Amino acid sequence: MIDRSHSETDQPPILLIPYQWIGDFVRCHSVVRVLRERYPGRAIDVLTTPLCAPLLDYMPGARKGIIAEIPRGTLPVGLIRELAGRLRAERYGTALVMPRTWKAALAPFLASIPERVGFVGEMRFGLINDLRFGERQLPRMIDQCASLALPRGAVHPVQWPLPQLVVPDEEVAAWRAGKGLPDDGRPTVALCPGAVGPGKRWPTRSYAGLAQALTARGCSVWVLGGPAETALAAEIVRDAGPFARDLTSNDLRNAILAFKAVQAAVSNDSGLLHVAAAIGTPSVGIFGPTSPWHWAPLNPIAAIIEPPADRPCPTCRKPDCRDVRHRRTDDIAVSEVLPAVERILAGLRLAPAPATSTR
DSSP states (O other): OEEOOOOOOSSOOEEEEOOOSHHHHHHHHHHHHHHHHHOTTSOEEEEEOTTTHHHHTTOTTOOEEEEOOOOTTSOOHHHHHHHHHHHHHHTOSEEEEOSOSTGGGHHHHHTTOSEEEEEOTTTOBTTBSEEEOOGGGSSSHHHHHHHTTSOTTOOOOSSOOOOOOOOOHHHHHHHHHHHTOOOOSOOEEEEEOOOSSGGGOOOHHHHHHHHHHHHHTTOEEEEOOOGGGHHHHHHHHTTSOTTEEEOOOSOHHHHHHHHHHOSEEEEESSHHHHHHHHHTOOEEEEOSSSOHHHHSOSSOOSEEEOOOSSSOOTTTOOTTOOOGGGOOGGGOOHHHHHHHHHHHHHHTTOOOOOOOOOO
């Protein structure tokens, strides 16, 4: 359990149960901010997996995380009962259940949390006692999730509060020292080659070409991701020289601190793009078979790169195809992404350091 000091009140705390994918978890900070404005005197806790738990250390307004690993695709009754006991001990007054599954609502019900807010979802009558309807009429996931933090029938704001991840500089300095990454004056670009589903991944060879181009211009390159991206990172840094580093890790905190340290990031449509954007790192998002309007970070990013639209669809061959699912990241060239990164560095008034020969 993650905990940090918070002013105590007599009002019962609120439990937030978000989706547990990294990008969706970052989005949930908008919900924390809505709740904080609506209930300034109530503590807000968040149910989290071990993977997402480090994010909560940098989310203003969240008191603590309740760490639980409930496997997908099964109904582990013992684990859910154990979690319900932990929730009951916290004496929550309200639980907001964002996932629409029956299983997500079970622990708050067994914990006898008095107010359990959520959409009907999988026919959750009884498990959820503040049932909301019309989920499918809300256009984006953030609209669905954040609406649960408002009174029933309330008008949605024009814009939801943006997610925030506040990372202390002293933590970054300590992390750099521990990793042997001194600040040598070179602009540093993070590359994030991972994504859930191969169709969303810009080819590894393209990331490798971008890494070579950036190091040739005097930049350092850090490849970020989890253990699933370690093999990709090895391929990316292999020919990019000594200023390219594989920083993949099984600890998400590693990427959080790295994003605070770099001057730019390039990422597929993945959770790490949301992390970088919430920190405020100027980011380039690469999108293929997913819609940026639905899935890009709520925070502004420097550029969205999509496959060219002026050619026949590679899937159905129609010259005017509008099906976003048919788009391929393979059709995005390095020459389209590199200028976006260079514009970021130029805007930050960072002059790339001269390339150093290793011969």
